[in-house]
Amino acid sequence: MKIGFIGLGNMGAPMARNLASAGHEVVGFDTAVVAVEGVEIVASAAEAAAGRDAVFTMLPSGSILRSVYEEIVPAGRPGAIFVDSSTVDVESARAAAARAEAAGIGALDAPVSGGVGGAAAGTLTFMVGGSEESFAIAKPLFEVMGAKAVLCGGAGAGQTAKICNNMILGTTMVAVCEGFALAAKLGLDSAALYDVVSTSSGQCWAVNTYCPVPGVGPKSPADNDYHPGFAIELMLKDMNLSQDAAGLADASTPLAERATELYGRYLKDGGQGTDFSGIFPWIQGRSNTAD
Ligand code: NAD
Numbered sequence: 001m002k003i004g005f006i007g008l009g010n011m012g013a014p015m016a017r018n019l020a021s022a023g024h025e026v027v028g029f030d031t032a033v034v035a036v037e038g039v040e041i042v043a044s045a046a047e048a049a050a051g052r053d054a055v056f057t058m059l060p061s062g063s064i065l066r067s068v069y070e071e072i073v074p075a076g077r078p079g080a081i082f083v084d085s086s087t088v089d090v091e092s093a094r095a096a097a098a099r100a101e102a103a104g105i106g107a108l109d110a111p112v113s114g115g116v117g118g119a120a121a122g123t124l125t126f127m128v129g130g131s132e133e134s135f136a137i138a139k140p141l142f143e144v145m146g147a148k149a150v151l152c153g154g155a156g157a158g159q160t161a162k163i164c165n166n167m168i169l170g171t172t173m174v175a176v177c178e179g180f181a182l183a184a185k186l187g188l189d190s191a192a193l194y195d196v197v198s199t200s201s202g203q204c205w206a207v208n209t210y211c212p213v214p215g216v217g218p219k220s221p222a223d224n225d226y227h228p229g230f231a232i233e234l235m236l237k238d239m240n241l242s243q244d245a246a247g248l249a250d251a252s253t254p255l256a257e258r259a260t261e262l263y264g265r266y267l268k269d270g271g272q273g274t275d276f277s278g279i280f281p282w283i284q285g286r287s288n289t290a291d
Contacts, residue, residue, distance in 0.1 A: 001024050001025070001053040001054055001141070002024075002025050002051065002052045002053045002054075003016075003019055003024050003025065003026045003027075003052060003053065003054050003055070003056065003141070004026075004027055004028070004029070004048035004049045004050075004052040004054070004055040004056070004072075005019070005026055005027070005028040005029075005039065005048065005055075005056045005058070006028070006029050006030070006045050006048050006049070006055065006056070006057045006058070006059070006068060006072065007030060007057055007058035007059040007060075007068075007086065008028050008029075008030040008032075008034045008036050008039070008041075008058075009030070009032075009034075009058065009060075010116050010119075011058050011085075011112070011116060011119045012028075012030070012056075012058030012085075013034065013036045014116070014119040014120040015056070015058060015085070015119050015124075015145045016028050016036050016038075016039045016056070017036050017037050017038055017039065018119075018122045018144055018145050019056075019141065019144055019145065020036075020037070020038030020039050021037075021038055022144040024141075024144075026038065026039045026040070027039065027040045027041075027042050027047075027048050027052070028040070028041055028042070028048060029041065029042055029043070029044060029045050029047065029048040044071070045068050045071045045072050045075075046071050046072055046074075046075035047075070048072070049071075049072035049075045049076050049082075050075045050076070050077070051077055052076070052077065052080060053077075053080055053081070054080065054081045054082075054083065054137070054138065054141060055072060055076060055080065055081070055082045055083070056083050056084075056085060056141075057069075057072075057082070057083070057084045057085065057086060058085050058086055059084075059086040059088075060086070061086075061088060062086075062088035062089045062091070062092025062093070063092070065084060065086055065088050065092055065093075065096055066092055066095060066096060066099075069082075069096045069099050069100065070099075073099050073100050073103050073105065074103070076100070076103065076105045077105075078103065078104035078105060079104065079105070079106075080105050080106070081105065081106040081107070081108070081134055081137050081138055082096075082100045082105050082106070082107050082108070083107075083108045083110050083138050083141075084096055084097075084107075084108070084109050084110065084111075085110050085111060085112055085126070086111065087111045087159070087162055087163075087234075087237070087238060087241070088109075088111075088159060088241075089159070089241055089244055089245065090156040090159045090160055090163070090245055090248075091156075091248070093109040093129065093155065093156045093158070093159045094155045094156040096109075097109060097129075097130065097155040097156070098155070106130070106131070106133065106134035106137065107130055107134065107155065108128055108129065108130035108134050108135065108138055108158070109128070109129040109130065109155065109156060109157075109158040109159050110126045110127065110128045110129075110130075110138070110142070110149070110158050111126075111127055111158050111159055111162040112124040112125060112126055112127070112146065112162075113125045113127070113162070113165070114146070114147075115229075115230060118146070118147075119145070122144060122145055122146065122147075123146060123147040124145055124146035124147070125146060125147065125148045125149070125150070126142045126145075126146050126148070126149040126150070126158070127150055127152055127157075127158040127159075127161040127162050127165075128142075128149055128150060128151045128152060128157070128158045129151075129152055129153055129154060129155050129156050129157030129158035129159065129160070129161075130151075130154065130155055130157075130158075131154070132151065135149075135151045159241075160245070162238070163238055163241045163242045163245060164242065166235070166238035166239070166242065167238070167239060167242035167253065167256045169205065169206065169235075170235055170238065170239045170242075170256065170259050170260070170263065170276065171255050171256045171259045172204050172205070172206045173206040173210075173212065173259075173276065173277060173279070174258075174259040174262055174263075174279065174283070175206075175255075176202075176204070176206040176207050176211075176212060177212050177277075177279055177280040177283045177284070178283060179193070179197070179202065180193060180212065180213050180280065180284075181280070181283050181284040184284065190213045190215075190216045191215075191216050194207070194211060194213070194216045194217050198211075198217065206277075210277060212277035212278075212279070212280035213280060220277065221275035221277055221278070222275075222277055222280065226274040226275045226277060226278035226281075227274070227275065228273070228274065228275040228276075229275035229276070229277070230275060230276055231273065231274070231275065231276070232263060232266065232267050232271045232272070232273075232274055232275065232276045232278065232279070233267065233272070233273075234276075235263060235276035236260070236263045236264060236267055236276075239256065239259065239260040239263055240260060242256055242260075243256065243257060243260050262279065262283070263276065263279060266278070266279045266282045269282065270282075
């Protein structure tokens with residue numbers, strides 16, 4: 001297929017490279033100066049979209065996505081498909097899709113999990129919102145860049161699945177950190193607590209796969225001085241998206257609200273550039289009377 005790829009950063013560059021190495025003809029655009037193996041870099045987003053069968057975007061935010069769509073929808077070919085894989089707010093995802101569909105262009109929101117490692121290895125998971133017809137067209141491309149693609153529902157459903165999953169992860173990680181911090185202050189060995197919780201009703205991904213305590217459980221960022229992994233900045237972005245969505249949808253999420261606030265404080269208090277599980281030593285260092 002003739003593919004345009006807009007946003008060639010940490011995620012977009014390896015994704016575009018994988019499409020090119022699978023034999024697709026890929027042109028790309030980024031506002032920064034970039035070079036991606038197998039991808040012809042063009043001078044504008046409109047040029048990257050013009051005449052293409054499929055156009056991917058992998059951008060930092062919903063407002064940037066909306067402004068890029070203003071530019072690429074008029075340039076796009078009716079009958080083409082536009083796929084946004086950025087993590088953005090549900091409203092922007094729906095607005096971008098409506099803008100494309102009004103011009104006769106198929107649209108999907110398809111955020112990913114799997115991080116930079118998954119993007120490089122072509123093992124991402126795509127959570128997709130849009131029509132079955134558009135999904136069927138994009139599926140072979142998802143198969144090049146990922147290991148799994150799930151059609152979750154209509155426009156915005158992919159972003160909804162992504163931010164709810166990450167809200168659950170972010171909130172459970174704080175709960176896990178609190179459990180291990182309390183146990184340590186009560187004199188319980190962390191390895192003993194891990195042995196119990198990882199096979200008991202407290203088990204979850206944050207304990208069993210990504211334990212925030214150094215030297216406990218399978219290897220995780222905690223064993224690498226909290227080098228990401230999944231950076232605190234990205235977790236906070238997703239937690240904030242969940243809280244914006246909860247406000248708009250009138251959903252009660254007080255635990256996630258508190259977890260979001262704690263991640264924000266940890267970030268300001270020296271967390272920059274660390275994995276989100278680096279909140280564990282920060283929580284452990286707080287006293288019971290801290291606000
Ligand atoms: P990044 O900052 O490395 O890349 C974004 C790229 O978009 C940059 O190269 C930037 O120059 C470019 N850009 C900005 N404005 C542009 C415009 N108007 N036109 C063209 N290009 C523009 O970010 P990333 O880590 O690649 O993440 C991209 C998206 O994927 C984000 O929405 C992020 O939340 C999401 N995501 C990231 C990860 C991760 O582990 N990095 C994991 C899952 C999802």
